[in-house]
Amino acid sequence: MSNIRIDCSFPGGNIIIEDIDGDVVTLRQDRRDTEGFWFYWYFRARGAAGRTLDFRFTDGKPVGVRGPAISLDEGDTWAWASGITDIANSFTFVFPEGADAVRFSFGMPYTQANWDRFIARLGDHPALSGDELCRSRKGRPVEMLRVGRLDGDPLARVAVTCRHHCCEMMASYAVEGLIESVLTNDDTGRWLRENIEMLVVPFVDKDGVEEGDQGKNRRPRDHNRDYDAESIYPETKAISELLPEWSGGRLRMTLDLHCPGRSGDWNEHVYQVGRDRPEMWHEQQRFGGILEASREGALPYSAANNLPFGEAWNAGQNYDLGCSFSRWASGLPDVQLATSFEIPYANASGAEVNAATARAFGRDLGRALHRYLEQAL
């Protein structure tokens, strides 16, 4: 009776099918070149309309705290399966009648097609300029966007990077919100367009995003450990060459957006990763206070949740793995604040993380950027 077909033959796809037996599908995430466990997966099931299937994972608990994200329109829109539960190694799905293709993932996948749609929606705008940072190892164009004051004479420059770890897709929706905040006709948008030039690299690990890799703890080195003198990836090499030149003495702030682990401490609230230098930690806390006061979106943020250097996973032994983007950027002349944010995949202090709330958090970041830089400049 089984004519169920499961595949991952689309951008971002990732799954290994072990067995399909009646209504039970046994499967696991494809770790590829990841060192140790990680939990990203993204597949499509066809031929199951009207049936109820059990999906059972064999490699740990890669189902997040709101269950799988589900798309009934081939990945255009997503919803979580449930309210807050716990991580799990299985889920059950009742396929609606007529649901010929249903996509499931650990999160709400965001690939180049999403970015292209976003850019098309923005349309031509005098404060927006698209470019190519470089080609990836596999020859893909790596996007770069400049937004804000583009005439070469801004008061300050800000660099924004995302997907150093390619699986961390929820951060991409925040990038959209941040860009929107520059283009909106309100106080923040007008001030940012008058004073700030922002450079955005939306997919630092472009091949990983499109091919559905984990990216986190990639061997021999992940993209966010590749800012020592000899970068092995074209994207990190291009960023480390471009930023000092592009700065022109005005690069004041860098912002690197990530998603954390699946659940528990440090994984279910938004936070900044504390830098080791006290003066930088002070600026992170100051920006955090401003962000806390700027919040209008649904995702809570409290500067008290920032993770100081030396606590939990944020320790000096990571330095042995290679230099991260924010650590590298904090050493650039003129940079006053180099920070990284962790945005949970599903649950932020009880609030649901989804495309809309993560975008709204990006707009909160834009408002905070405005207030922080207005004070600083």
Ligand SMILES: [Zn+2]
């Ligand atoms: Zn990350």
